[in-house]
Amino acid sequence: MTARDEVKPSDLKKGRKRTPPxxxxxxxxxxxxxPLISDHAVLRYMERVMGLEVEKVRSNMLTPMQLAxxxxxxxxxxxxxxxxxxxxxxxxxxxVI
Numbered sequence: 304m305t306a307r308d309e310v311k312p313s314d315l316k317k318g319r320k321r322t323p324p325x326x327x328x329x330x331x332x333x334x335x336x337x338p339l340i341s342d343h344a345v346l347r348y349m350e351r352v353m354g355l356e357v358e359k360v361r362s363n364m365l366t367p368m369q370l371a372x373x374x375x376x377x378x379x380x381x382x383x384x385x386x387x388x389x390x391x392x393x394x395x396x397x398x399v400i
Contacts, residue, residue, distance in 0.1 A: 364396060365389055 349355040365373075365381060373379050373391045380388040380400070389396045 364399075 378392050390398045
């Protein structure tokens with residue numbers, strides 16, 4: 304037993320031994336042809352770099368009448384024009400198809 308392995312009374316807390324520090328083990332990520340870019344990053348890029356007004360887009364997706372009609376419905380597809388539908392689940396638009 305070396306001096307580093309000795310447990311001193313000052314190291315004890317409620318009768319338990321001091322736990323050794325965790326060893327940092329870097330994890331290797333599989334090589335990819337290009338880094339992945341999340342949808343969140345794309346949205347923030349469009350908002351901050353391209354000047355897209357996200358709240359304006361949000362308010363244009365459904366009219367106040369459509370919002371009132373789907374309030375309280377568990378799941379519904381709302382026509383939004385051009386053959387597209389806003390998919391609403393539990394009072395939240397989750398996608399557009």
